[in-house]
Amino acid sequence: MTNQRPVSCGLDFCCAVNLSDCLIYANDSKYDFVCVPLVHPLFKREFISGPAKNRPGPFTRPDLILSSSDWNNLIIGKFSPLINVDSIDPVVRKNSEETLNQELCLASHFGLSGVTFKLRCGVDKNMNLARIISDKVNKDNCTFQVWIQVPMENPIRQTYSYRTEDCPVEENPWEWWNVFRVICDYNKRLGIALIVSHDLPEEEEIDRWLGEPVRCLILPTTLFLTNKKGYPVLSKAHQVLVKRFAVLEVQFILTGASRYQSISYYHNYLDYLWKGCQSDGTVERFARGYEDYLQCPLQPLMDNLESQTYEIFEKDPVKYREYQSAIYEAIKAISKMEEEERTIVIMVVGAGRGPLVTASLNAAEMAYREVKIYAVEKNPNAVITLQALQRDMWKEKVTVVSCDMREWNPPEKADIIVSELLGSFGDNELSPECLDNVLKFLRDDGINIPQSYTSYIAPMQSSKLYNEVRQLRDKDKHPMTHFETPYVVHLQNKYDIANPKPLFTFKHPNTDAVTDNSRYETKTFQVEQNCVLHGFSGYFTAVLYGNITLSIEPSTYSPDMFSWFPIFFPLKEPIQLKAEDEIVVHFWRRCGSKKVWYEWCLSKPIPVSIHNSTGRSSIIGL
Numbered sequence: 001m002t003n004q005r006p007v008s009c010g011l012d013f014c015c016a017v018n019l020s021d022c023l024i025y026a027n028d029s030k031y032d033f034v035c036v037p038l039v040h041p042l043f044k045r046e047f048i049s050g051p052a053k054n055r056p057g058p059f060t061r062p063d064l065i066l067s068s069s070d071w072n073n074l075i076i077g078k079f080s081p082l083i084n085v086d087s088i089d090p091v092v093r094k095n096s097e098e099t100l101n102q103e104l105c106l107a108s109h110f111g112l113s114g115v116t117f118k119l120r121c122g123v124d125k126n127m128n129l130a131r132i133i134s135d136k137v138n139k140d141n142c143t144f145q146v147w148i149q150v151p152m153e154n155p156i157r158q159t160y161s162y163r164t165e166d167c168p169v170e171e172n173p174w175e176w177w178n179v180f181r182v183i184c185d186y187n188k189r190l191g192i193a194l195i196v197s198h199d200l201p202e203e204e205e206i207d208r209w210l211g212e213p214v215r216c217l218i219l220p221t222t223l224f225l226t227n228k229k230g231y232p233v234l235s236k237a238h239q240v241l242v243k244r245f246a247v248l249e250v251q252f253i254l255t256g257a258s259r260y261q262s263i264s265y266y267h268n269y270l271d272y273l274w275k276g277c278q279s280d281g282t283v284e285r286f287a288r289g290y291e292d293y294l295q296c297p298l299q300p301l302m303d304n305l306e307s308q309t310y311e312i313f314e315k316d317p318v319k320y321r322e323y324q325s326a327i328y329e330a331i332k333a334i335s336k337m338e339e340e341e342r343t344i345v346i347m348v349v350g351a352g353r354g355p356l357v358t359a360s361l362n363a364a365e366m367a368y369r370e371v372k373i374y375a376v377e378k379n380p381n382a383v384i385t386l387q388a389l390q391r392d393m394w395k396e397k398v399t400v401v402s403c404d405m406r407e408w409n410p411p412e413k414a415d416i417i418v419s420e421l422l423g424s425f426g427d428n429e430l431s432p433e434c435l436d437n438v439l440k441f442l443r444d445d446g447i448n449i450p451q452s453y454t455s456y457i458a459p460m461q462s463s464k465l466y467n468e469v470r471q472l473r474d475k476d477k478h479p480m481t482h483f484e485t486p487y488v489v490h491l492q493n494k495y496d497i498a499n500p501k502p503l504f505t506f507k508h509p510n511t512d513a514v515t516d517n518s519r520y521e522t523k524t525f526q527v528e529q530n531c532v533l534h535g536f537s538g539y540f541t542a543v544l545y546g547n548i549t550l551s552i553e554p555s556t557y558s559p560d561m562f563s564w565f566p567i568f569f570p571l572k573e574p575i576q577l578k579a580e581d582e583i584v585v586h587f588w589r590r591c592g593s594k595k596v597w598y599e600w601c602l603s604k605p606i607p608v609s610i611h612n613s614t615g616r617s618s619i620i621g622l
Helices: 019-028 068-074 090-110 127-137 173-183 203-209 236-246 264-277 282-287 307-314 319-337 355-366 380-397 431-437 463-471
Strands: 009-012 033-037 075-078 114-118 145-151 190-195 214-220 251-255 344-349 371-377 398-402 414-418 442-449 452-461 501-507 519-526 531-545 548-551 567-577 582-591 595-604 608-611
Touching (some): 009 019, 009 264, 075 090, 090 127, 127 173, 145 173, 173 190, 236 264, 319 355, 319 414, 319 442, 319 531, 344 355, 355 380, 355 414, 371 380, 380 398, 442 531, 463 567, 501 519, 501 582, 567 595, 567 608
Parallel strands (some): 009 033, 009 251, 033 075, 075 114, 114 145, 145 190, 190 214, 214 251, 371 398
Antiparallel strands (some): 452 501, 452 531, 519 582, 531 548, 531 567, 582 595, 595 608
16 A cells, blocks of 8 residues: 555534534544535525525625635535435426535535535436536536545445435445446546445455545444543454555545544544555555556667666566576576586576676576676667676676667577566567567577566456546547557556456467467456446566566566556446456457557457557557
8 A cells, every 4th residue: 555645534514503613623633624514404495486485695604704725625515415406396306406506606616625415325316416417527617526425335224324215225336326427427526435334345345446436435433433442443344444445545534423532532543544554565665656547568679768767677676586596597407407517608688777687697606607698788878888887897707789689690599598578468568579589599408588478367447547548638649549558557446357367378489380479369257246347457477487487467466576567458438247247358469560569359248349450549669
């Protein structure tokens, strides 16, 4: 987990007679903001008919009581609970529409950063509400977020207060939210205020919520237990829940009456829990700030990498340790096979700034063997570093070759060829094409490190990533171009619909008579619960030598390794999935004389057109 900011907690008021007093009380109790009704419950308005139609005087407090920065930073506005824009009574509905529009305008006028309301029970009970909210958040002048309060569990089974009229027992509240956000076209201003229930749902349902834009957890005071010292604490299950959502940098809203001497006790406990969620591991430090951030994959064949890029990846504590172990085992294997000791020739192809050269020298020293190393690198800027290291440290043991490995004509054959040409999807930095071209450098009994690598894919739900891709715009490109492009992403705000499955495998040395690195595979995944498919996450595993491996595939992940984030293949449109549906995805790796590209599509549960056909949106240049 990567949260570095302090815990952010708000205090919920069912009514605020004096807003300044509420803020002083919340601030003295260490809370950062308050949730208050925009209009006092007694000031009901009627626009069509009724006794309140011609009420004189202001219908709520004036903006002058707070500064604009306080309105913006300290207040989350709550809509009046009597609003029912989906009522079957036309007078109630029309009155509610006018009231809601009035309160939305008021929120804009105050400059609030957020407003909130509860969703009604039932997937079809909020359609008119969704239309009105969508109208507002789609306007350019809308400045606030909308936090939609949704219970984790169906409220008919729960003890906290919630409108339960006509609430179907079999419906899951996630369905209400899903329909609402689809009607609002996945607007990025919509977020979830998740009402935490006493009885938590199944693990799979919690996982699904982790793939949604949850902005805050609403914690009723009745959730808290009293420990031996007389202070509020959460059950073990609720503590785990809070820690899992801390990854998403959620805020907390405390609602309900305090059962202790001071309401600050709740804040103190949440602050303690929050600090316990902070992790300072190797990967967390490296990935901080990159959560769910879309990056274009590197193309080291087309582009020369910058010094900063080399520097970042050279800090990986795992990758080069494993490479060194693999080279050491390969040297030992060669030593066992030969009749008389000789100098072992190692070629490091794509040497960068030399970390694999250093690993090779270290491995040779551990194995007590003499080695001759060729460091082959096409980037002229990195070659300067290699030449300096050769002059000052490596001496005659290393020969630096400034050349594209595919064009080099070596003076002798190699016992071991070492490369680090792997991308987040294994083959997406064109390792197969590069290593096929250097096969002629290798002795017949030579060893390639890595020996093989396999890509993996898994179906994924992530509103966050869908919206991130949708916001990308280029004037000179088709609007769908960005949905036909894979991205490297440190995945956080997502739900894994099914476990990853292996896709393409490449082995080296590749001794096939005809070299063909194009691939086509079909994979089938079973859906366990209703959810939304936004795309596919991609991973890889690599066998360096023997049983020494590198992996970013979740079930075999190499701990503390940060050189690769997963890859994400988006879909142009979200696909609504039902429990027991089958997802059948088709993936192609296609090769031309000057480029390689991926294509993907679905045939089930509904056919979806081929993404990136002919490499029109995304290619890897040869």
